[in-house]
Amino acid sequence: xxxxxxxxxxxxxxxxxxxxxxxxxxxxxxxxxxxxxxxxxxxxxxxxxxxxxxxxxxxxxxxxxxxxxxxxxxxxxxxxxxxxxxxxxxxxxxxxxxxxxxxxxxxxxxxxxxxxxxxxxxxxxxxxxxxxxxxxxxxxxxxxxxxxxxxxxxxxxxxxxxxxx
Numbered sequence: 001x002x003x004x005x006x007x008x009x010x011x012x013x014x015x016x017x018x019x020x021x022x023x024x025x026x027x028x029x030x031x032x033x034x035x036x037x038x039x040x041x042x043x044x045x046x047x048x049x050x051x052x053x054x055x056x057x058x059x060x061x062x063x064x065x066x067x068x069x070x071x072x073x074x075x076x077x078x079x080x081x082x083x084x085x086x087x088x089x090x091x092x093x094x095x096x097x098x099x100x101x102x103x104x105x106x107x108x109x110x111x112x113x114x115x116x117x118x119x120x121x122x123x124x125x126x127x128x129x130x131x132x133x134x135x136x137x138x139x140x141x142x143x144x145x146x147x148x149x150x151x152x153x154x155x156x157x158x159x160x161x162x163x164x165x
Contacts, residue, residue: 045145046143046144046145046154047094047096047097047143047144047145047146048096048141048142048143049091049092049093049094049095049096049141049142049144050091050092050093050139050140050141050142050159051089051090051091051092051119051139051140051142051156052089052090052092052137052138052139052140053087053088053089053134053135053136053137053138053139053140054088054089054090054118054136055087055088055118055136056085056086056087056088056131056134056135056136057085057086057088058083058084058085058086059083059084059085059086059122060081060082060083060084061078061079061080061081061082061083061084062080063080066078066079066080068084068122069116071119071144071150071151071152071153072147072150072152073112073116073150083124083125084122084123084124085122085123085124085125085128085131086120086121086122086123086131087120087121087123087130087131087134087140087156088117088118088119088120089118089119089120089121089140089142089156090113090118090119091109091119091142091144091151094106094109097146101146104149105146105149105151107149108149108150108151109151112150119153121153121156129163130156130158133158133161133163134158134161135160135161137160138158138159138160138161139158139159139160140156140157140158140159141156141157141158141159142155142156143155143156
């Protein structure tokens, strides 16, 4: 009889031992989820910084290199012969992002410049108003968001030579 009671108590005791363990796992999972969720939400926010114009030039897409590299480091195909008016710039800082993400963004930007060259904004013949009023050394306002350690530039405005109303 006592043996049957011991056997009957074992699953109950086992469940008492497992319940706190499951509760701890649930709490840990929740904390990991909320930390990742917060990071994802922060990364989707548009941020504003400045950049300095380093160069501007007309580029004609060639058959040997019928593409350019966009802000997310993707190759974008273009028709050979396409004329682009490019404003090349360097982002000044990522001060609006807290550490350690700021250091990660700075390093990834340095790596990107080393691999692909400076960032640029390309304008077509029909849409080159910003290109025409931009000079080397001008300050630009850059609106961007980061995805991992990559930056997607959403918009650019020339702070030095604003459009006339």
